[in-house]
Amino acid sequence: MGGSLDTTDESRSTAGATTRSDHPVVVCLEDVTKIFEDAPAVDDLNLEIYDGEFFSLLGPSGCGKTTTLRMIGGFEEPTSGRILLGGREVTYLAPYHRDVNTVFQSYALFPHLNVFDNVAFGLRRKKLTKVEVARRVGSILEIVDLPHYEKRKASQLSGGQQQRVALARALVNEPTLLLLDEPMSALDAKLRRQMQIELKRIQSQVGITFLYVTHDQEEAMTMSDRLAVMRSGKIEGIGSPRDVYDSPSTEFVATFLGASNLLAGTLEAASGALSSVTLTDGTSLSVPHERVPALAGSTTLKVGVRPEKISIGVAGTSVPAGHNALRGRVRVSTFTGVGNQYLVDSVSGTELTVYAQNIGQELAPRSGDEVVLTWPIEHTFAVVPMTGSNDEESTNDEE
Amino acid sequence: MDESVLTDHPRRVTPRRRGGWGKRLAPYLLSLPAGLWLVLLFIVPLAVMLVQSLETCSPATGLCTMTWSWGELPHQVNLYHQQFITSLLFAAAATVIDLVIAFPIAYWIAFYGGHRKNFFLIMLLVPFFVSFVIRTIVWEFILSNNGIVLTFLTRNHLVPSGFHVLGTSYAVVAGLAYNYLPFTALPLYVAIERIDRRVLDAAHDLYANRTSAFRRVILPLAMPGIFAAFLLTFIPAFGDYLNQEILGGVSNTMIGTVIQNSFLVNFDYAGGASLSVVLLAVSLLGIWLYARLLGTSTINEYL
Ligand SMILES: Nc1ncnc2c1ncn2[C@@H]1O[C@H](COP(=O)(O)OP(=O)(O)OP(=O)(O)O)[C@@H](O)[C@H]1O
Ligand SMILES: [Mg+2]
Numbered sequence: 001m002g003g004s005l006d007t008t009d010e011s012r013s014t015a016g017a018t019t020r021s022d023h024p025v026v027v028c029l030e031d032v033t034k035i036f037e038d039a040p041a042v043d044d045l046n047l048e049i050y051d052g053e054f055f056s057l058l059g060p061s062g063c064g065k066t067t068t069l070r071m072i073g074g075f076e077e078p079t080s081g082r083i084l085l086g087g088r089e090v091t092y093l094a095p096y097h098r099d100v101n102t103v104f105q106s107y108a109l110f111p112h113l114n115v116f117d118n119v120a121f122g123l124r125r126k127k128l129t130k131v132e133v134a135r136r137v138g139s140i141l142e143i144v145d146l147p148h149y150e151k152r153k154a155s156q157l158s159g160g161q162q163q164r165v166a167l168a169r170a171l172v173n174e175p176t177l178l179l180l181d182e183p184m185s186a187l188d189a190k191l192r193r194q195m196q197i198e199l200k201r202i203q204s205q206v207g208i209t210f211l212y213v214t215h216d217q218e219e220a221m222t223m224s225d226r227l228a229v230m231r232s233g234k235i236e237g238i239g240s241p242r243d244v245y246d247s248p249s250t251e252f253v254a255t256f257l258g259a260s261n262l263l264a265g266t267l268e269a270a271s272g273a274l275s276s277v278t279l280t281d282g283t284s285l286s287v288p289h290e291r292v293p294a295l296a297g298s299t300t301l302k303v304g305v306r307p308e309k310i311s312i313g314v315a316g317t318s319v320p321a322g323h324n325a326l327r328g329r330v331r332v333s334t335f336t337g338v339g340n341q342y343l344v345d346s347v348s349g350t351e352l353t354v355y356a357q358n359i360g361q362e363l364a365p366r367s368g369d370e371v372v373l374t375w376p377i378e379h380t381f382a383v384v385p386m387t388g389s390n391d392e393e394s395t396n397d398e399e
Numbered sequence: 400m401d402e403s404v405l406t407d408h409p410r411r412v413t414p415r416r417r418g419g420w421g422k423r424l425a426p427y428l429l430s431l432p433a434g435l436w437l438v439l440l441f442i443v444p445l446a447v448m449l450v451q452s453l454e455t456c457s458p459a460t461g462l463c464t465m466t467w468s469w470g471e472l473p474h475q476v477n478l479y480h481q482q483f484i485t486s487l488l489f490a491a492a493a494t495v496i497d498l499v500i501a502f503p504i505a506y507w508i509a510f511y512g513g514h515r516k517n518f519f520l521i522m523l524l525v526p527f528f529v530s531f532v533i534r535t536i537v538w539e540f541i542l543s544n545n546g547i548v549l550t551f552l553t554r555n556h557l558v559p560s561g562f563h564v565l566g567t568s569y570a571v572v573a574g575l576a577y578n579y580l581p582f583t584a585l586p587l588y589v590a591i592e593r594i595d596r597r598v599l600d601a602a603h604d605l606y607a608n609r610t611s612a613f614r615r616v617i618l619p620l621a622m623p624g625i626f627a628a629f630l631l632t633f634i635p636a637f638g639d640y641l642n643q644e645i646l647g648g649v650s651n652t653m654i655g656t657v658i659q660n661s662f663l664v665n666f667d668y669a670g671g672a673s674l675s676v677v678l679l680a681v682s683l684l685g686i687w688l689y690a691r692l693l694g695t696s697t698i699n700e701y702l
Contacts, residue, residue: 075600095603108601112619121615122605169605 023051026177026209027072032081034067041067043233054203056212056220059230065213066105069179073102101170105181107162109154115165116150122173140172143198159186180212196223217257229253247291251386254304261352262302277303279348285324291381301382307353309379312342315370323374330369340364451672463669471673479657486653490636493575497583497632505587527581535574535645566648574642582631590624634682654678
């Protein structure tokens with residue numbers, strides 16, 4: 001992950017962090033639960049997506065993303081709860097009566113039709129004129145960069161080409177809501193980048209609301225107006241990419257979206273705008289009060305800080321005002337080009353990761369050096385420790 | 400250096416180095432049983448039949464002499480063209496009926512059979528574990544004037560007295576349809592089973608309702624199965640004689656019955672063989688026409 005986080009921060013500006021909560025609600029899920037056999041795939045989910053929004057669903061494999069999309073598309077009926085599209089209840093409405101199109105995770109192209117007929121399928125069902133169909137199919141194939149493939153059979157295309165046909169087949173209908181289930185998983189980095197820009201352009205041009213499922217957190221953060229992190233059928237964190245990244249609401253979100261350093265501690269009494277947390281070795285850290293989650297009875301929690309927010313200095317460096325500080329010893333120091341990555345054993349026993357940008361100044365600490373880690377208090381957050389045996393699924397298996 | 404080349408491409412090199420003959424002969428040896436079976440039970444009888452069709456037999460003595468001409472052929476066709484037409488119509492009617500009946504069954508098993516698909520398929524086939532002849536005779540028994548169906552119907556005045564089923568064309572077509580149903584159902588099932596359900600989801604997603612999804616997606620994707628079902632049902636039904644013999648009457652004789660009589664009753668081998676040649680030719684023509692119009696183009700799309 002190294003320096004890629006820094007570029008994320010910059011390219012995110014294209015998406016903007018605008019919330020559109022003043023726009024009308026396009027999709028609304030009310031207490032939606034879907035139970036397969038006996039295990040819930042989607043568990044009491046509530047979600048509102050606003051008009052014109054680019055909304056991403058992130059989460060580990062099997063957390064219920066596809067199931068959520070399939071219920072909105074009408075391919076699966078919820079076990080309980082309601083689904084509204086544009087204010088109208090559609091919970092049990094057939095998919096062909098919904099102004100929603102889907103880019104399926106498995107493409108699901110029609111094997112007996114060529115590329116043109118695949119893309120024209122929806123337009124023809126809507127009884128558009130021949131000329132109009134040809135014009136729109138032609139222009140969307142241009143956009144997905146497949147202009148001379150009209151006569152090809154779906155089976156004669158590469159995976160990435162099939163995926164682009166699937167994208168074109170859904171986009172060409174210009175629905176009010178487009179559901180995209182990992183629509184770029186088969187594309188190479190360059191094409192993916194190109195399609196991302198293209199998707200954003202189409203979206204702002206046509207004004208389609210996008211509900212986008214992806215495994216790629218960088219993609220989710222750069223493209224989305226808002227995103228939600230799902231786990232075991234529930235939404236664990238929702239908001240603008242910056243909000244969710246900077247103030248994750250749970251330990252799972254903190255570790256799933258980007259990397260986090262988490263230190264176990266106990267909450268002491270709050271004083272003013274800051275709460276203080278004592279780590280196991282006695283070090284005291286401050287956390288902005290509004291970033292401390294509600295603790296049900298217990299006082300144990302975890303204090304978190306992102307690796308790129310930490311400054312590393314030789315032992316004895318004075319701590320600036322308004323900063324948290326933690327002493328430790330460098331175990332591994334790795335030069336990554338854009339910067340240095342350090343693994344630091346802190347005095348509290350936890351290993352911390354630190355990214356320092358390569359701005360070519362002072363000498364970088366080496367393995368074995370005693371150091372002091374400092375970071376601004378406003379970049380500190382606290383989460384409730386994860387319970388149960390689900391810890392494994394929180395690992396970032398992507399990238 | 401040579402060694403490394405050898406180890407890099409073992410497949411290209413082995414035949415020259417060791418056991419070349421055995422390896423090269425293996426595919427032929429493996430296909431030997433099937434090949435022998437085909438030659439003995441298919442090619443040889445076909446050749447015998449073709450040769451016999453070139454003979455002329457004397458009805459009085461029953462002796463046949465080779466004349467090297469298809470002299471019998473036009474004569475036989477002239478005599479029995481009505482039976483050819485009857486067979487064609489009956490076989491076509493039975494095939495259409497079977498397609499209409501079998502499609503929903505195959506569709507249902509393939510899409511809604513769940514983990515009991517095999518059970519349903521076996522249930523479909525169970526009646527056919529009994530011999531063809533016995534099954535047909537049982538139908539004769541059921542449909543006879545004193546059988547349970549007609550007795551029940553006449554007793555309740557649901558049909559006029561003197562109404563009968565046996566001996567009619569309906570009985571023959573029904574018999575054909577019944578006996579060949581598995582030949583229609585199984586290829587249809589295989590084709591429908593292969594259809595990816597997610598493709599159906601995509602059709603619904605793109606505004607196709609049930610009817611139009613069926614017409615635009617399921618039917619075209621099931622086409623190879625329909626084609627196979629057609630061939631496997633129509634061709635044997637066209638040459639069938641048993642159903643007509645057991646369930647039919649004099650007015651609806653099929654060509655199969657005529658051929659059978661030529662061979663087994665009249666000992667007119669040349670006549671029977673001639674008719675068989677015509678039957679074969681008509682069948683092949685039908686397949687060719689059908690393939691041109693409907694079949695191969697759709698089949699090719701899958702290759
Ligand atoms: N038709 C089904 N029958 C039974 N269980 C199902 C069915 N579809 C999904 N599930 C289960 O529901 C859970 C959620 O599946 P879902 O496909 O929504 O995951 P996902 O988040 O899309 O995962 P991925 O990222 O791998 O695509 C999984 O545990 C899956 O096994
Ligand atoms: Mg999925």
